[in-house]
Amino acid sequence: MYVKICGLRDTTMAAHSVAAGADALGVVMSPRSPRHATPAQAAEVIAAARASDREIDVALVVNRMPALEAAETARDLGFDVLQLHGSYAAADFAAAREILPRVWRATSLAQHPGLRSGEFGEERLLVDGAFPGSGEAWDLSLIDGERLGRGWLLAGGLDPDNVADAIAASRPAGVDVSSGVERAPGEKDPELITRFIRAARA
Numbered sequence: 001m002y003v004k005i006c007g008l009r010d011t012t013m014a015a016h017s018v019a020a021g022a023d024a025l026g027v028v029m030s031p032r033s034p035r036h037a038t039p040a041q042a043a044e045v046i047a048a049a050r051a052s053d054r055e056i057d058v059a060l061v062v063n064r065m066p067a068l069e070a071a072e073t074a075r076d077l078g079f080d081v082l083q084l085h086g087s088y089a090a091a092d093f094a095a096a097r098e099i100l101p102r103v104w105r106a107t108s109l110a111q112h113p114g115l116r117s118g119e120f121g122e123e124r125l126l127v128d129g130a131f132p133g134s135g136e137a138w139d140l141s142l143i144d145g146e147r148l149g150r151g152w153l154l155a156g157g158l159d160p161d162n163v164a165d166a167i168a169a170s171r172p173a174g175v176d177v178s179s180g181v182e183r184a185p186g187e188k189d190p191e192l193i194t195r196f197i198r199a200a201r202a
């Protein structure tokens with residue numbers, strides 16, 4: 001089970017996530033988010049991932065930045081992946097991939113009921129709730145695993161207590177969490193991170 005911890009902003013929590021077994025880290029650059037990171041904070045998270053002897057994917061997560069600007073930012077700061085959230089078009093993904101080959105698409109099934117992995121040429125599809133980073137649970141019965149295809153990640157309202165049931169119900173290739181491993185908006189809790197990763201892999 002591939003596990004991504006999103007909304008990281010400092011060395012301590014990034015290093016803790018890696019030590020606890022995370023496969024991927026996310027850094028949010030969205031000024032309205034309580035997890036908005038500066039380039040210096042992004043550099044801390046990337047450095048913590050690079051210090052590991054495992055390959056850790058570090059994703060720049062954006063929802064309003066123009067796709068080209070986001071891809072250039074991700075490339076220039078040294079991210080592995082660009083995660084585009086929300087209403088980006090297929091052409092945005094094509095343009096972003098010219099600059100950074102690994103681009104993930106994050107969107108909600110409520111908004112896009114016919115979703116399929118790879119339809120925008122993305123490396124991975126992240127199936128999220130309607131309000132990214134809100135911690136709000138959503139109706140997992142909307143998920144049709146066969147339609148979604150392979151390699152997709154589940155996100156939205158997950159936490160250490162519900163992630164095992166959510167995995168059993170929807171059979172994703174991986175999970176992504178932000179609010180569910182925080183003690184307050186934007187403030188990660190190391191114990192919750194450890195518990196989340198253990199529960200996802202149990």
Ligand SMILES: O=C(O)c1ccccc1NCC(=O)[C@H](O)[C@H](O)COP(=O)(O)O
Nearest residue numbers: 006033132133134135156157177178179
């Ligand atoms: O986390 C945010 O504040 C955020 C803001 C704008 C765009 C995306 C954002 N987060 C993206 C993520 O990948 C979250 O981990 C995902 O939406 C799940 O969030 P949560 O329900 O809080 O676990």
